Amino acid sequence: MLLLQEIKKIVKSIPYMIFVAAVVIGLFSQGVFRFQDDLLEEPQPGGSYGYKHEEIAEQIMPAALRDLLTEFSNNNYTTYPIGFIKHVKLSESKQEKMAEILSGITGNDKDRILQEAAGITPGASGNYTFQIGGDGMQQDGNGGFTIGSDEKQQNSPEKMAFAVRDDMDYARFKELMGQADDLLGGGSNYAVDSLIGYGTVPLTYEEAKERYDLAISSDKVTGGYARLFSDYAGVMVLSILPVFLAVILGMKDRRVKMEALIYTKKISAAKLTFIRYLALVIAAMLPVILISYISNMMVWSSYPGIQLDYLAPLKYDFGWLLPSVMISTAIGMFLTELTGTPIAVAVQGLWWMFDVNLGIKSVSSGYALLRLAPRHNAGADSLFRTQDYLDHFGDLVQNRLLMAGIALALILLTILIYESKRKGKFGGNAIFKKAVSSIRDRKNKSQA
């Protein structure tokens, strides 16, 4: 059977051995074989259960104002427009608009805020110095913030106090903060959806117990560990390494000069391409399925008396990880067939690199539609965050289906390209080479 032959060919190759070694090293480094060190514990009354974010206006408004004032006085705002950290410095006119927003929140005069907080004299061009740093800001007993520059402290004992105006409505506050976020280009802590980060309350026993019960009933414990494993496996290895296998196998026919011979075989382009794709995906998934079970089995004996889901690793392997393997492999096959070069490694490498780094901010819950490797990483520390997972399950399904769909579409295109090449209608990177050589010829002619 051709599929078995292809799988054998792959698993016996040196690149596959390196692939398996890389998978093991990558996952070992993330501690997937030490899950027994992070066991779920049933909350007991009277303990400490961690914290959660809640929209508490009395907490959020002064805390967000404090941060905004600090950043305003330094004219150095931290944002995450697409996940990466970005430091924004506003122009003078935008700083004035920010002062207007601060004026709306605090009730202080805009010009006074500009002068005393940011050291700007309105209308005086070139007078754009910042005298006040974040260190100069202190909270007073009434929830207001006092800002003083060194110079000001030396020359005048008078300080300017800023606090959220007493009659400020939380809805209006959010609106103004939203304007501040727009001014910064988005992705700041002042974005309407992010303001909740300023409200922190301790979890009650009942809430902690509810989380625990959900992890037991919905995840059946093993599901939570399988999800954590999938998070690590997806981001560390399976979104990038399968592309290597696909590219190496794709270029092998040419390397051993068998390309033309295979063209003459009876097998259809669709069958050959699809079988090779399937063989690559199966070969890439084999060690992952094995390791996911080894990792999961480490905790089975730690939960006596609890009904565990022994199929959880398999469900996550196929539901969560398989689409990543599919897209990575498909990009490798498609670009190798199209160009005849290993350019797929660069393309997938760049996508993976940006995806990994995007995850730095959204590591706790990153199920965005175009994520190569969805993230869900808070582990046993927060009882698997089962509720978050259930709340965003729809997003995850959309993402995984999209990736699998794109992968299959790329394989379809690969089949078409292969068929065209076989018929001599398409020469891979011949068009590119022709274009380069024509430019070179023209240059040579002009030199002659």
Add this chain to the structure above:
Amino acid sequence: MQFSKKRFPVLEIAKINLRHNAPLSIAVAVLLCLVTPLLIGTANLDRNSAAMPLEMFVSLVGVVLLTPIFQPEQNEEIDDLVSSKYCSTAKVHLIRTVYSAGIAALLICVFTVSMKLQSCDVTPVLALGAIADALFLGSMGMLTSALTGNTVIGYMPPLLYYALNIGMGPKLGSLYLFSMVTGSYTAKLWLFLAGLLMMAAALFYQRLRKRMA
């Protein structure tokens, strides 16, 4: 063009290789540098924050430029052809290594200057640290490519090592790639030395393999 057998046409070889073998790698490396500011802030950064784009993004030009050093001769027909020439292949590899490392260093320096122009607190030490990262990752790719005789496999270990650095962080000690973000610079010396060592090992192994063939 005729050359004396005694004179090794270093510049000519570099020029021809740059024209035929390097353009794609250089284009990808330049693209990486151009895309970085679109994705991560490269303006108004303090010294530790300024290290982030250099260490985490721009240093990858080393992988792009150095890993394919042995690629042309990995095609048997080309290998047979160049073996018949009087020019030593080992010297050609050395020339490619030098200009690739040079281009990587140049790109990192240009990027560092552009950050300086955007009011970042960057110093030459940051650029040197990023160059050490680039040489380390690139030489890892070179060595794997030499050992396996396949450039594509060569890209795997540096990318895996990059991922390990994100996953394990400072646990990697003296070989931690992103230490400048935390204000530590000593690891860069080890990375630089390890990079030079791996480069030498790759060139030596390639030469040895050639002699044994």
